[in-house]
Amino acid sequence: MNVQQKSAIIWRIWAGFDAVHIVSYMGHSLARGNVPFVADAYSALETVERYGEGAYVFVALSWTLELSILISCWLFWTQRQSARWLSFAQTPLRLFLMVPSVSLLTTALGFYPSYSALLAIGLVVLSETLKCLSVWWFGMDKAQRIRAGA
Amino acid sequence: MNRFIRRDRFMFERHSLSKVEDPFFARSTVRFFLYNPYSLPGLNDLIKECSSELGQYQQLQEDRIIEKIEKRQWYLLTERPLCPLAGRSFLTHRAGERSVATQADIQAKYEDLTSVVKFGPGKWQKSHIDYHGAVNSFFLLANRSRSMSNEGQVIFSDPGGLANTIRTFTQEWVRLEADELSFKLDSAEHWYGELRNQKQTFLHADDHWDVSGKSWHWVPVIPDIVYEYRGGEK
Numbered sequence: 001m002n003v004q005q006k007s008a009i010i011w012r013i014w015a016g017f018d019a020v021h022i023v024s025y026m027g028h029s030l031a032r033g034n035v036p037f038v039a040d041a042y043s044a045l046e047t048v049e050r051y052g053e054g055a056y057v058f059v060a061l062s063w064t065l066e067l068s069i070l071i072s073c074w075l076f077w078t079q080r081q082s083a084r085w086l087s088f089a090q091t092p093l094r095l096f097l098m099v100p101s102v103s104l105l106t107t108a109l110g111f112y113p114s115y116s117a118l119l120a121i122g123l124v125v126l127s128e129t130l131k132c133l134s135v136w137w138f139g140m141d142k143a144q145r146i147r148a149g150a
Numbered sequence: 151m152n153r154f155i156r157r158d159r160f161m162f163e164r165h166s167l168s169k170v171e172d173p174f175f176a177r178s179t180v181r182f183f184l185y186n187p188y189s190l191p192g193l194n195d196l197i198k199e200c201s202s203e204l205g206q207y208q209q210l211q212e213d214r215i216i217e218k219i220e221k222r223q224w225y226l227l228t229e230r231p232l233c234p235l236a237g238r239s240f241l242t243h244r245a246g247e248r249s250v251a252t253q254a255d256i257q258a259k260y261e262d263l264t265s266v267v268k269f270g271p272g273k274w275q276k277s278h279i280d281y282h283g284a285v286n287s288f289f290l291l292a293n294r295s296r297s298m299s300n301e302g303q304v305i306f307s308d309p310g311g312l313a314n315t316i317r318t319f320t321q322e323w324v325r326l327e328a329d330e331l332s333f334k335l336d337s338a339e340h341w342y343g344e345l346r347n348q349k350q351t352f353l354h355a356d357d358h359w360d361v362s363g364k365s366w367h368w369v370p371v372i373p374d375i376v377y378e379y380r381g382g383e384k
């Protein structure tokens with residue numbers, strides 16, 4: 001398997017994780033009897049009303065990340081190079097909002113209700129490190145890889 | 151030490167209204183010192199000001215001096231005023247005086263003073279709110295690390311994600327509006343523009359209006375406008 005094929009697989013894996021995040025969210029939302037995104041948009045407005053203008057920043061960050069996951073899912077699946085830069089841009093948001101790129105982690109943690117906060121933070125950091133390194137490495141073209149000593 | 155000072159030279163930051171004698175008592179001091187004006191600093195300047203307007207007619211001068219004091223164009227500063235301008239006394243009528251001040255008199259006095267005074271009755275009005283971004287980020291991270299497995303919601307669409315965050319609610323002491331002047335007699339007094347800060351925490355706490363008896367709100371609850379009464383807030 002050559003590097004291009006490996007890159008394609010890595011890209012598809014991250015697209016898959018993004019898709020799992022979206023599907024999981026929509027499934028849980030529907031299970032609660034809500035219309036995905038619409039119900040949360042109303043709830044977010046209510047939260048802002050209760051909390052005050054200080055919530056705008058946090059709510060905006062959250063929705064920006066959700067929107068960017070939809071886009072990155074599509075970019076990774078279609079093997080676009082821009083997916084690499086978008087995933088780098090997502091990293092600070094994912095770390096701050098604790099949304100791991102390995103989206104199965106959130107589901108897995110659900111099986112251990114008494115998990116520690118430090119463990120959760122550690123797993124998110126590990127997940128983002130793994131994603132950044134893999135996307136950085138497999139996002140390089142052949143010349144770049146040679147310069148990097150591969 | 152007693153002295154007279156012209157109103158335009160009166161500095162509210164330096165002089166206190168609690169040291170300004172009520173014109174009713176100030177005029178008896180004037181009469182006492184009128185023939186020995188150098189004993190009371192500032193009185194000679196007041197006499198000179200009246201002389202330049204009226205010439206040397208002494209009786210007219212005295213009337214003019216009293217008029218200027220009653221119109222509060224000149225203030226008598228004294229260490230122990232009998233009836234200082236600051237406080238309730240300048241708004242209410244003097245007990246020893248036979249005539250009764252009308253509401254219009256009190257209103258006129260109030261407006262006259264509040265137009266220049268930077269200290270007096272008022273209300274606490276919302277000025278600004280400081281959301282402590284750095285500290286709150288830590289709380290959000292802590293909240294989120296505990297609720298990570300709670301899927302099916304966009305983050306922060308639920309107020310619980312913002313639990314325990316803090317903010318500083320700042321209020322400013324401002325003058326009462328025209329339709330609030332009924333509060334002025336009982337109002338506490340502060341410097342206009344004075345700020346006060348109160349820290350609040352966002353909690354799912356007891357309330358008196360929600361059906362469940364609990365709701366997400368800032369604790370303690372602070373209204374945008376607070377009327378502070380003498381001896382306690384309302």
